[in-house]
Amino acid sequence: MSDIAGIGFGRIAAMLPVKDIHKAHDFYAEIFGFRKVFENGNPVGFMILKRDRAELHLTLQPTHRNPSFNVAHLMVDDVDALFALCRRHEVRIIKKLQDKDYGLRAFVFADPDGNRIDVGQPIPVARG
Numbered sequence: 001m002s003d004i005a006g007i008g009f010g011r012i013a014a015m016l017p018v019k020d021i022h023k024a025h026d027f028y029a030e031i032f033g034f035r036k037v038f039e040n041g042n043p044v045g046f047m048i049l050k051r052d053r054a055e056l057h058l059t060l061q062p063t064h065r066n067p068s069f070n071v072a073h074l075m076v077d078d079v080d081a082l083f084a085l086c087r088r089h090e091v092r093i094i095k096k097l098q099d100k101d102y103g104l105r106a107f108v109f110a111d112p113d114g115n116r117i118d119v120g121q122p123i124p125v126a127r128g
């Protein structure tokens with residue numbers, strides 16, 4: 001551990017493989033309010049989206065097959081409101097909203113490419 005004691009770690013962002021990068025952009029921008037801050041390639045093969053402290057990196061992978069596991073975990077301030085937003089936009093829900101025994105209220109949705117995003121919010125601890 002002493003070998004890394006002086007090394008500070010910065011941000012780390014989820015890399016999401018997508019078949020259609022513009023469709024993925026529209027999904028995250030229109031429903032969740034992400035904005036594009038960078039793109040690269042002609043045609044575009046890589047894009048960075050940001051919202052508040054969250055960052056997603058989209059990579060064009062035309063042969064992408066959706067995974068059967070969560071590829072990212074997103075912490076939010078109001079998980080109930082985000083779940084309701086997903087329902088209004090008919091986003092595919094993989095796991096319904098529920099309180100978890102590990103202290104989060106959470107649900108899992110899938111984007112148009114089948115990338116599963118686990119969304120959570122800490123459950124307030126009751127003071128007695």
